[in-house]
Each structure stands twice: as structure tokens, then as C-alpha cells.
Amino acid sequence: MDRQTFKIIYSDELDVAYLDDQTEHYLQSSDWCMSNHDCYYAVSYNNEAVVAKSALRIKQLPYKLGHICNIDRGPSAINSEALAKHNNDVINFLSKKGIVYVQISPLQYGDADVNSVRKLLLQTGWTEISETLSLYKHTLVVDLLPEMSEIKSTFRRSLKTQLNKSEKLGIRIEFNPGVDEIDNFIQQHNIMARQRGIEVITGSIRSYILKAHKSGQIQILIAYISDDMISGVVLVKQNDRVIYEWGMTTQDEKYRTYPLAHKMHWEAIQWSKINGFKHYDMGGYWFDKGGDDPINYFKLGFTKNIVAVTPEFYYVLKPIRFYIINLMKQLRKVTKR
Numbered sequence: 001m002d003r004q005t006f007k008i009i010y011s012d013e014l015d016v017a018y019l020d021d022q023t024e025h026y027l028q029s030s031d032w033c034m035s036n037h038d039c040y041y042a043v044s045y046n047n048e049a050v051v052a053k054s055a056l057r058i059k060q061l062p063y064k065l066g067h068i069c070n071i072d073r074g075p076s077a078i079n080s081e082a083l084a085k086h087n088n089d090v091i092n093f094l095s096k097k098g099i100v101y102v103q104i105s106p107l108q109y110g111d112a113d114v115n116s117v118r119k120l121l122l123q124t125g126w127t128e129i130s131e132t133l134s135l136y137k138h139t140l141v142v143d144l145l146p147e148m149s150e151i152k153s154t155f156r157r158s159l160k161t162q163l164n165k166s167e168k169l170g171i172r173i174e175f176n177p178g179v180d181e182i183d184n185f186i187q188q189h190n191i192m193a194r195q196r197g198i199e200v201i202t203g204s205i206r207s208y209i210l211k212a213h214k215s216g217q218i219q220i221l222i223a224y225i226s227d228d229m230i231s232g233v234v235l236v237k238q239n240d241r242v243i244y245e246w247g248m249t250t251q252d253e254k255y256r257t258y259p260l261a262h263k264m265h266w267e268a269i270q271w272s273k274i275n276g277f278k279h280y281d282m283g284g285y286w287f288d289k290g291g292d293d294p295i296n297y298f299k300l301g302f303t304k305n306i307v308a309v310t311p312e313f314y315y316v317l318k319p320i321r322f323y324i325i326n327l328m329k330q331l332r333k334v335t336k337r
Contacts, residue, residue, distance in 0.1 A: 025073030035207035052077035052086035126313040136284035156301035162259035189248040
């Protein structure tokens with residue numbers, strides 16, 4: 001008879017070699033979990049073999065209303081039965097911890113697999129979140145199987161013009177930066193992020209980047225002109241896929257007209273192709289906005305291959321508190337008008 005067990009592993013007890021699996025999203029990796037004090041693993045076994053697991057992050061709600069649990073880009077499981085059983089065990093565990101609600105997004109790509117997971121979750125009591133700012137529901141993916149020249153031939157004409165321009169600017173790419181260079185990248189990224197109103201790289205994300213860079217889970221490319229750091233990207237390796245996760249272009253006025261983002265994505269695509277990856281994931285696409293959004297429009301210059309990603313779902317454990325939280329959110333929206 002099969003013996004099924006469920007175990008919680010705290011981040012300071014993680015065995016990296018045992019748990020790391022690069023078929024998963026980095027938000028489910030042990031590098032990420034060990035970089036966050038509020039993260040631990042839930043692991044499901046069948047006869048001592050891992051059949052499902054998830055990195056859980058517990059967050060405090062405002063006004064002492066309790067806590068929520070986020071399982072971003074997870075759980076992962078070997079099949080739908082294991083996923084359903086794992087979800088149920090997680091819910092039972094969290095219900096004893098006073099959690100108000102749980103959010104999950106089991107990682108799948110493509111309409112067929114996404115719809116299969118969606119059907120399973122809806123049938124087992126989960127509710128799909130219609131709007132989210134944290135985890136994108138679509139992304140743009142460059143197919144890396146063709147020859148490099150064929151890949152480039154599909155780019156928008158104006159993009160190819162900018163890439164030709166970048167070749168004449170004396171840009172040098174560093175593929176193995178040290179800690180000081182990474183910190184310089186993060187500092188410049190955060191200056192840019194604050195100006196543009198996007199999320200900064202926090203201390204815990206910095207810790208993850210350093211751990212994952214050392215372990216080889218990520219690749220960092222940094223561009224220089226002479227001694228000036230002008231741009232950079234952080235790429236996350238996921239099985240046969242490379243995901244663009246963080247990027248920076250300098251805010252120095254003298255480089256403002258340089259096609260730095262164009263150059264860095266092209267360098268990243270080439271690096272991914274040379275190193276045997278099959279997909280270059282451009283890190284999200286706002287489907288409803290289409291080409292009218294400037295970031296979407298930029299990314300569409302590289303590819304028009306739009307791929308669905310599993311959206312977020314939630315499960316309510318304390319309905320009254322959940323109702324109060326949503327009521328307060330609505331009141332805040334009204335007062336801001």
C-alpha cells in the first residue's frame with residue numbers, strides 16, 4: 001500500500017541539493033526560500049518520493065486582521081491528483097495557523113495546460129483572481145530552436161536598425177560580474193524603478209540574486225562603455241527556458257538616446273541560444289493592453305508569440321475576516337476618488 005505523508009520544512013533546514021529543481025519557477029526554489037525569513041516548504045511524499053511541494057510565504061495583513069499565505073508560481077506536482085492532495089494538506093495546515101486566505105498559481109504554460117489546472121482548482125473550491133499586478137497571466141516567448149540569423153530575421157525592422165546602431169557604440173558585455181558590480185546594478189535599477197514607479201529590488205531579493213548567482217540558477221549580463229555601467233539584465237534559468245526577470249538602463253543623460261534595452265535583450269537571447277536553452281521568456285505581457293502599452297510594444301519587436309501562464313487563485317479560510325478585508329479595500333478606493 002502506498003504511504004502518503006506531508007511535511008513542513010523551515011527555510012533554515014532546507015537541503016538545497018534535495019529540493020532544487022530547475023523545472024520550477026525561481027519563486028519556488030530553495031535559493032528564494034532561504035533568502036526570505038517568512039518562507040518555508042510544504043512537501044508531499046508517496047513512499048518517500050516527493051510528489052508535490054510548495055514554497056509558502058506568510059504575510060501580515062494590516063490592522064491586525066491576521067495573515068495571508070502566498071504560493072507564487074506553485075505548488076508543483078507530478079500530476080493533478082498529487083496537486084489536489086497537496087493543496088488540501090496545505091489548507092489543513094494553514095487553517096491551524098490562523099491564515100485568512102491562501103493564494104496560489106501552479107506554474108503551467110500554454111492554453112491547454114493552463115486550462116487543465118484552472119478546471120482542477122475551480123472544481124476543488126478555489127476562486128480565480130481576475131486582476132493581479134504581481135504575477136502576469138501571459139508572456140512573450142522567443143523560440144530559440146532556429147538559427148540565430150533566422151531568429152533575428154523575425155524582429156521588427158526598427159528593432160534591427162537599433163541593434164545595428166548598438167554595434168557601433170563600443171559596448172562591452174560582462175558575463176560574470178562580482179558582488180560589487182551586482183550591487184551597483186541593483187542600486188542603478190532602484191533609481192530607475194523609483195523614477196518609473198515600478199518595484200525596487202529589496203534586500204531579500206538582493207540576497208536571492210547573490211545566492212542564485214553563486215549556485216548558477218541565474219545569469220547576469222552587465223553592459224559597459226569604458227568604465228561606465230550602462231545597462232544590465234538578470235536572467236533566471238528554468239529547465240529549457242530562460243526568464244528575463246530584472247533589467248536596468250542607466251539614467252545618465254549622455255546615454256539616454258542609446259538603444260540599451262534593445263542591445264541587452266539581444267545579448268540575452270544570444271547567450272540563451274548558445275547555452276542550449278530553447279525558450280527566451282521576456283518576463284510578461286499585459287494581454288488586455290496589447291501593442292498600445294509601450295513596454296508591450298517594445299517586447300513585440302522581438303516576438304509575437306504570446307503564451308498563457310497560470311493565473312492566481314485564492315481559497316478563503318476565514319470568511320468574515322476576508323469580507324472585512326475586501327470591504328476595507330473598497331472603502332480605500334472610494335476615498336481616493
